[in-house]
Ligand SMILES: O=C(O)C1=C[C@@H](OP(=O)(O)O)[C@@H](O)[C@H](O)C1
C-alpha cells in the first residue's frame with residue numbers, strides 16, 4: 216500500500232480532523248439516501264501559496280486571513296521560513312485554523328535544502344525566490360515529485376542569469392546558487408508542461424533588477440486561469456503585468472506592496488462534494504462562494520450544468536442539484552464532450568461523474584495532466600477499468616463510456632484528487648476501498664470529516 220509521506224513541520228492545524236489512514240485502506244461510504252448537505256470549505260491552495268510568496272517578497276508585513284493549512288501550504292511556509300521569512304500565527308476567523316502574519320526577511324538567505332513534497336506550487340514558485348537569496352538552496356521532494364517537469368524553471372532561471380546545478384534530467388533535485396540578486400530581462404520558456412513555470416517567474420519578477428519580459432515559446436499553454444490568478448494577485452499588490460501579445464508578459468522592477476488578504480475557499484476542492492450531489496442524488500450547497508474570482512473551480516457551475524445538473528446561486532451560496540431521475544431509472548446524468556485544458560485539476564473528479572452518465576464523454580486538451588501528482592490519464596483509466604469501467608486513454612485526454620462498476624481497491628497514487636475521485640465512485644458502488652485517503656492532506660486534510668458531514 217502506498218501512503219503519502221507527511222509530517223507537519225511545526226504546526227498541527229488538523230486536531231482530530233486528520234484523515235484516516237491504515238493498512239486496510241479507507242472504505243468509501245455509500246450514499247444510502249439523496250444528499251441534502253451544506254458545507255464550508257478551507258482556503259484555496261493556489262491563492263494561499265501565491266499570497267505566501269508575494270507576502271514574503273513584499274515591502275512590509277502582510278496578514279493572510281483564512282489561509283489553507285495543509286501539506287502544500289505547510290511546505291510553502293517552511294520553505295519561505297528557511298529562506299529567512301518570519302511567520303506569526305494569529306487566532307483565525309475562518310473556522311479552519313489560524314490566520315497568518317508574514318514578515319519578510321531583511322535579506323533572504325540560502326544555504327539550505329527545501330522539501331517541495333509533491334507540491335507543484337512549491338517546486339515552481341520557490342526557486343526564483345531562492346535565486347534572490349544569498350547562498351545555495353537545494354530543492355528536493357517526494358519520489359513522485361522526481362517525475363514532475365521542471366525544465367521551465369531550470370532553463371528559465373538560467374536564462375535570467377541565475378547559476379544552477381542540476382543533473383540534466385530537467386527535474387528535482389537541483390541547487391540554485393543565489394547571489395542576492397537576479398538580473399532578469401528578456402526570456403523565452405516552453406510552459407506547455409505547466410502554467411506554473413510562468414506563474415513562478417512572474418511572482419518574483421518585480422524583484423529582478425531588470426524586471427521580466429517573458430514569452431511562452433511552446434504550442435499549448437494549459438491552465439490559463441491560474442496565470443490570470445497570478446496576474447490578479449500581483450495587481451492587487453501594485454504590480455502591473457503588461458500583456459503585449461498572447462503568451463507574453465512584461466513586469467517592470469519595483470516593490471511588491473504589503474497587504475492583508477482574505478483567502479477564498481478552495482473551489483476546486485468543492486468539486487468532489489458538488490459532483491457527489493449528481494452521483495448520490497439530492498443537493499449540495501457550498502457557502503462562501505465568491506461572486507468574482509480567478510479560481511478555475513468557479514467553472515464548475517457551468518461544467519456541471521453540461522452534465523445535467525441544476526445550479527443555483529443565492530448570495531454567497533452555490534447549490535448543485537442532481538438532475539431528475541431518468542425514465543430508465545438512471546441518474547439522468549448526461550455525457551459531455553469538453554476541452555478541459557483550462558481546468559486540468561478538475562478532470563479526475565469529472566471523470567468519476569462521466570462514469571455514471573447515461574452516454575459517453577470525451578475530455579480533451581489535458582495531455583499535461585500526465586505530469587500532475589501522477590500520470591492522471593493513466594491512473595484514471597487503470598482505476599476505473601479495474602472496477603469494470605470503460606475508459607480509453609487518448610493522446611491528450613480520455614474517453615469515458617459508462618459501464619456497470621463493481622467494488623475493489625482504488626489506488627490514489629499519492630494524488631489527493633485520485634483519492635477524492637475514488638470516494639465519489641464509492642458513493643454509488645459498494646466496496647470501494649481507497650488505499651491512501653491520507654493523500655487528501657495535500658490540500659484538504661479535513662476531507663474525510665467533510666465527506667461524512669456531507670453524507671449526514
Ligand atoms: O498555479 C497553480 O496554483 C496551479 C496551476 C495548475 O498547474 P498546471 O498548469 O501544471 O496544470 C493546476 O493544475 C494546479 O493544481 C495549480
Ligand SMILES: C=C(OP(=O)(O)O)C(=O)O
Nearest residue numbers: 333334335336560587588
Ligand atoms: C495539479 C495539482 O497540484 P500541484 O499544485 O501540485 O500542481 C492539483 O492540485 O490538482
